[in-house]
Amino acid sequence: MIAIIDYGAGNIFSVKNALDHLGVECELTSDKQRIESADKLILPGVGAFPAAMEMLAASGLADTIREQSKQKPLLGICLGMQLLFDKSYEFKECEGLGLIKGYVDKIDDEGLVIPHMGWNKLVYNHDCPLFSGLDEDYVYFVHSYKAFCDDKNLYAYCTYGSRVTAVAGDGKYVYGTQFHPEKSGSVGLKMLENFAGLM
Amino acid sequence: MLAKRIIPCLDVRDGKVVKGVNFEGIKEVGDPVECAYEYNLQGADEIVFYDITASHEGRGVMLDVVRNTAKKVFVPLTVGGGIATVDDIRETLRAGADKVSVNSQAVKNPQLIKDGADIFGSQCICVGVDAKAVGENKWTVYINGGRIDMKLDLIEWVKKCEALGAGEICLNSIDTDGVRGGFDIPMLRAVVDAVSIPVIASGGAGKLGDFADAFLKTDCSAALAASLFHFKELTVSQVKDDCRSKGINIR
Known part of the structure; x- marks a missing residue:
């Protein structure tokens, strides 16, 4: 079972719809025990970094996620x-979960339309x-914000002005996609299916 | 590189896709979930539902349409029409929409843009703008489906929308809408130059080359059409092939 962590952020139903469509067993939950008993975790999110981090910290979910990510696959989507x-430096400096080395800051290349909204092509790194x-x-x-990390943690990028971290990871259980696989048609569905198939 | 988006729009009334140039001549032509699925197969980059239902009951039906579409179409969905409050935005997003499009209500109450952006994020607040020329390179904003001139300068309004937190502008030209002679390039160019958020061109697509024309002559991010795709005169994939053949970056 994949636990989709529900901490009150974003359109989490889209992720569930996509997994349901793939026939992958999943549930939306904020319950520590359900998260601990899941095979895999998905951390969705849309919105602002500080507010999301506050919710995760206040509920104790931040610690649960940190601990669980040492023993089972975790996929973070977008935020x-x-x-x-x-x-992250969104609004103010704010600590994240600290599972991948790096930081998040504004996309500030000159002359770009912001947000970076739409379909962009992945380059595998x-x-x-x-x-x-x-x-x-x-x-x-x-x-409107993007992640900066070491080359070894950068699995794929796209180009928007300069490089945008598209897929990152810790080399072990932790993965993140800046894009929305649940909204990326058949390509995104295949990626979710690949995640669901991880051991 | 970021691809230019081709967006089909479905007009929905009481849970049915409708076609027609005015309210009297409207005909029901299909199931919105099926139509959205078909557009998805054709390669639509996003799908817009425009709810032209007036009644409260109709709104609930629209939300069911969104819910059912979100279960089988895995590209972004935008819902516009009749969204007047933060609660309307919330329930539309919770039904599975990725963005809402606010139009007349945002002109009457600009705070709706700010509240929506603050609570749900700019990325899900698209402001739909209907405008009409009043002189050389000068346009004013209309509401209620293009029926009421608000005497509000278009460029001032789109700048205000951006400042309030809008994530995108969907610009519909009343002058070119329905004429099928191409998008309103001067109006589009003026708006794209005025803001740094994405702008969707709407109103006027009548033939294959009109989409590429908008992308080649302006820096708009996307182009939207309803009847052209409804009436199956063109498919989304034909439009994309034409753009691609002219060197435009398309998914």
């Missing part, structure tokens, strides 16, 4: 990916099991 990093059976293809992004 959920950004939360995996050490910190390292092998990643999420890419299994997929060529570099277009996926759906919508965000």
Whole structure:
């Protein structure tokens, strides 16, 4: 069972709809025990970093996620990916979950339309099991902040002005996608299916 | 590189897709969930539902349409029409919409844009704007489906929308809408130059080349059409092929 962590942020039903469509067993939950008994975790999220982090910290979910990510696959989506990093500068400096080394800051290349909204093409930087059976293809992004990390943690990027971290990970159980796989048509569904198939 | 988006729009009344140029001539033509699914297969980058239902009961039906579409169509969904309050935005997003499009209500109450953006994030607040020329490079904003001139300068209004937190502008030209002679390039260019959020071109697509034309002549991010796709005169994939053949970056 995949636990989709419900901490009051974003359109989490989209992720559930996509997994239901794939026939993958999943549930929306904020319950610590359900999260501990799940095989895998998805951390969704749309909105602002500080508010999301506050909710995760206040509910104790931040610690549960940190601990569980050492023993089972975790996928952060959009803001959920950004939360995996050490910190963010959205509105103010704010600590993240600290599962991937790096930080999140505003997209500030000159002359760009912000938010980065729409379909952009992935460039693979390292092998990643999420890419299994997929060529570099277009996926759906919508965000105004982006993550900065070491090359070894950068699994895929796209170009919008400069490089945008599209898929990142810790080399072990932790994965994050800046784009929305649940809104990226057949390509995104395949990536979710690949995540569901991880051991 | 970010691809230019092609967006089909479905007009929905009481849970049915309708076609027609005015309210009297409207005909029901299909199931919105099926139509959205078909557009998805054609390669639509997003799908817009425009709810032209007036009644409160109709709103509930619209939310069911969104709920059912979100279970089988995995591209972004936008819902517009009749969204007047933060609660309307909340229930539309909870039904599975990724964005809402606010139009007349935002002109009457601009705070709706700010409240929506503050609570749900700018990325899900699209402001639909209907405008009409009043002189050389000068346009005013209309509401209620293009029936009431608010005497509000278009450029001032879109700048205000951006400042209030809108994540996107869907710009519909009343002058070109229904004429099928192409998008309103001067109006589009003026708005794209005035804001730094994405702008969707709407109103006027009548033939294959009109979409590429908008992308080649302005920096708009997306182009939207309803009747052209409704009447199956063109498919989304034909439009995308044409854009691609002209060197435009398309998914």
